[in-house]
Amino acid sequence: MDRLLQMNIEELGDLLRKREVSSLELTHFYLDRIKKYDNTLHTYIKVTEEEALKMAKSADERLSKGEEGKLLGIPIGLKDILCTVGIETTCASKILKGFIPPYDATVVNLLKKEGFVLLGKLNMDEFAMGSSTENSAFMVTKNPWDIERIPGGSSGGSASATAAALCVASLGTDTGGSIRQPAGFCGTVGMKPTYGRVSRYGLIAFASSLDQIGPITRTVYDCAAMMNVISGYDPFDSTSIPVKAPDYTEVLGRDIKGMRIGIPKEYFIEGIEPDVRESVMKGVTLLERQGASVIEISLPHSEYAVATYYIVCTAEASSNLARYDGVKYGLRIDGKDIIDMYKKTRSMGFGKEVKRRIILGTYVLSSGYYDAYYRKAGQVRTLIRGDFEKAFNICDVIVTPVSxxxxxxxxxxxxxxxxxxxxxxxxxxxxxxxxxxxSVPCGFDRNGLPIGLQIIGKALDEETMIKTAYVLESELKLKKIPEEFL
Amino acid sequence: MKITREEIEYIGHLSRLELSPEEVEMYTLQVGRILEYMEKLKTLNTEGVVSTSHAMPIKATIRDDGVSPSFTIEESLSNAPDRFGAFFRVPPIIEVDE
Structure with a gap:
C-alpha cells in the first residue's frame, strides 16, 4: 500500500477506475495513518470517519458504474474554517464549539460533486489569525519535518497533514500568507488564487477583502487538479469574478523559454536566513537554465506592507467578528443584561490573538483615528498595487522566498x-x-527543514505560475514526505 | 506610549470585551508597540492617492429579483443558544417599569 503515498491524484484516479484499489481501501489506508501519526502531529480537530466511509462507499458505487468525477474516491482534509453541512465547524475557536453549519461552503459543494471523500476538519490558528497554528483553542500542530517546530499558520493543520500524508490533499485559506507560509514550512505546494477566483461563500470571514481559499498539496499536479475543481464564478459571493476558469493541468510540462522572471531587490534584505536566500537563488538559476530570463525589479513600497496589512485586516476582522454575540449560534454566557451577555460571551469565547486584533481593529476605525490609520492604509494599498502593476509591465512572474x-x-x-x-x-x-x-518547495536548510519559493503571478494568471512551479518540481525532485512518516 | 490603559479599556467596551486587569496591561503594551510600528506609514506622502478598499475592481453584481429557496426556520434556528418558538430568545433589551 505504501506506493499509494507517492501517487498524485491522476495516478490514484487511474488505479481507482481500474478497480485495482477501492476508495474504501484508500480511505481506510488514510484513516489508519491518521490513527498512527496524528497523536504526534495533532493536525485534525475532527476526524470524520463515519462520513468518510459513507462517502468512500458511494464513490465506489459511482466508480463501478463507470461514472466520472475529478476527485472520485480521493480522501481529502479541509481547514476547519470551511462550513460543512451537518459537521461541526469551529474555526479553532471556543466561541464556535458545537456549531453545526446548515449548509456547505461552495468549495465543499464543488468537491462533493466531483466525488471527494472528507477525512476531517484540520487545525488552524483561531479564526485564521496567526502564523504558527499555536493560536488554536484546541491544540498545537507540529511540523512533520521536526516535531519541536511549528508548521506555520494559519493553515498549519492542512500543511502538516498533507506533508505527512494524512490526506491526499487539503484546502486552506490565505489572508496574508496563511496557505503559502505553512506550505513552505512543511515542504508542500500551496496556492493562493487571484482574489475572486474561488468563491468565499461558506468560508468563515476574517478579512473579507483579503481572504481566499486554495489548495495545499504534495505535488504541482495535485495543486492544478484541485484548482480545476474549486475555481469559477459563484453567484453566492458578490466578489467572485465572472470569468470561466481554464484547465490548469494543461500547462503542466510546457516549457518556460523566454519567460521573464522578476526578482524584487527589496525582498533579499537583511534578516533573511542565508540558507533560504541561497536555496531560492538556486531555484532561480535552475529556471534560467530552462530558458527563462531574470530581471531585477523594484517594489519600493514593500516595507509598508505589514503595517498596512495589520490596519486593513484588523479593521475588517473587528467588523466581521461582531457577529459572535451569543444570539444566533455558538457560545452564550449569560449576563445581567444583554450588553453584559455580549461581553461575557466574547471574553470567554475568543482567544488572546483574536481579542488583540479586535481591539486593534476597533481602535483604527474609531472616531478621530480613522483618517490616520484606515484611510491611510487604503491609500498605501493603492501604492503597493501600483508597484506590482509596474513590475508586471516588464516581467511575467515574480520570484521571492516565501518566508x-x-x-x-x-x-x-x-x-x-x-x-x-x-x-x-x-x-x-x-x-x-x-x-x-x-509556494513551491525549493530545498532544505542545514537542519533539514524545507524552504519555500514564492511565485507571484499577474491577476488571473495562475497558469503561468503553475507552469513555472512544475518545471522547478521536475528539475529538483525533492523528497516530499519525511522519513518518519513513510 | 501610543495608547493608554484607559483607551484600551474604552476600546474593550466598544468591542464588547470584558478585559481583566492583566489583559489591559498586556494589550496596552502590545497594541502600543504595534501602533508605534504603524507610525512608519506617516512618513509616506499619500496626498491625492485614491484609497483601495477591494483589490479587484469588480462592479457590484445585482441578481434578478426572483424567488429562490432559502433556509427554513428550523435550519436557521438549529444552532440557537436559546429559542422560543420561531424566535431567537435574548435577555430583555428594553426595560419596562411595572
Whole structure:
C-alpha cells in the first residue's frame, strides 16, 4: 500500500477506475495513518470517519458504474474554517464549539460533486489569525519535518497533514500568507488564487477583502487538479469574478523559454536566513537554465506592507467578528443584561490573538483615528498595487522566498506579536494587491527543514505560475514526505 | 506610549470585551508597540492617492429579483443558544417599569 503515498491524484484516479484499489481501501489506508501519526502531529480537530466511509462507499458505487468525477474516491482534509453541512465547524475557536453549519461552503459543494471523500476538519490558528497554528483553542500542530517546530499558520493543520500524508490533499485559506507560509514550512505546494477566483461563500470571514481559499498539496499536479475543481464564478459571493476558469493541468510540462522572471531587490534584505536566500537563488538559476530570463525589479513600497496589512485586516476582522454575540449560534454566557451577555460571551469565547486584533481593529476605525490609520492604509494599498502593476509591465512572474526563515520552534514567537507578524513580510503584499501566488518547495536548510519559493503571478494568471512551479518540481525532485512518516 | 490603559479599556467596551486587569496591561503594551510600528506609514506622502478598499475592481453584481429557496426556520434556528418558538430568545433589551 505504501506506493499509494507517492501517487498524485491522476495516478490514484487511474488505479481507482481500474478497480485495482477501492476508495474504501484508500480511505481506510488514510484513516489508519491518521490513527498512527496524528497523536504526534495533532493536525485534525475532527476526524470524520463515519462520513468518510459513507462517502468512500458511494464513490465506489459511482466508480463501478463507470461514472466520472475529478476527485472520485480521493480522501481529502479541509481547514476547519470551511462550513460543512451537518459537521461541526469551529474555526479553532471556543466561541464556535458545537456549531453545526446548515449548509456547505461552495468549495465543499464543488468537491462533493466531483466525488471527494472528507477525512476531517484540520487545525488552524483561531479564526485564521496567526502564523504558527499555536493560536488554536484546541491544540498545537507540529511540523512533520521536526516535531519541536511549528508548521506555520494559519493553515498549519492542512500543511502538516498533507506533508505527512494524512490526506491526499487539503484546502486552506490565505489572508496574508496563511496557505503559502505553512506550505513552505512543511515542504508542500500551496496556492493562493487571484482574489475572486474561488468563491468565499461558506468560508468563515476574517478579512473579507483579503481572504481566499486554495489548495495545499504534495505535488504541482495535485495543486492544478484541485484548482480545476474549486475555481469559477459563484453567484453566492458578490466578489467572485465572472470569468470561466481554464484547465490548469494543461500547462503542466510546457516549457518556460523566454519567460521573464522578476526578482524584487527589496525582498533579499537583511534578516533573511542565508540558507533560504541561497536555496531560492538556486531555484532561480535552475529556471534560467530552462530558458527563462531574470530581471531585477523594484517594489519600493514593500516595507509598508505589514503595517498596512495589520490596519486593513484588523479593521475588517473587528467588523466581521461582531457577529459572535451569543444570539444566533455558538457560545452564550449569560449576563445581567444583554450588553453584559455580549461581553461575557466574547471574553470567554475568543482567544488572546483574536481579542488583540479586535481591539486593534476597533481602535483604527474609531472616531478621530480613522483618517490616520484606515484611510491611510487604503491609500498605501493603492501604492503597493501600483508597484506590482509596474513590475508586471516588464516581467511575467515574480520570484521571492516565501518566508525569511524556515520553521521556528514551538513557543519561540508566541509572546511577541509584532515579530510573529513580520514573519509574513513576503506574502502579505500579494493579498493587499489581490494577486495569485504559489509556494513551491525549493530545498532544505542545514537542519533539514524545507524552504519555500514564492511565485507571484499577474491577476488571473495562475497558469503561468503553475507552469513555472512544475518545471522547478521536475528539475529538483525533492523528497516530499519525511522519513518518519513513510 | 501610543495608547493608554484607559483607551484600551474604552476600546474593550466598544468591542464588547470584558478585559481583566492583566489583559489591559498586556494589550496596552502590545497594541502600543504595534501602533508605534504603524507610525512608519506617516512618513509616506499619500496626498491625492485614491484609497483601495477591494483589490479587484469588480462592479457590484445585482441578481434578478426572483424567488429562490432559502433556509427554513428550523435550519436557521438549529444552532440557537436559546429559542422560543420561531424566535431567537435574548435577555430583555428594553426595560419596562411595572
Amino acid at each position: 525569511p526563515t524556515t520553521a521556528f520552534k514551538v513557543g519561540e514567537k508566541i509572546d511577541d506579536p509584532l515579530t510573529m507578524y513580520l514573519s509574513d513580510i513576503f506574502t502579505i503584499p500579494v493579498n493587499l494587491a489581490g494577486l495569485p501566488a504559489m
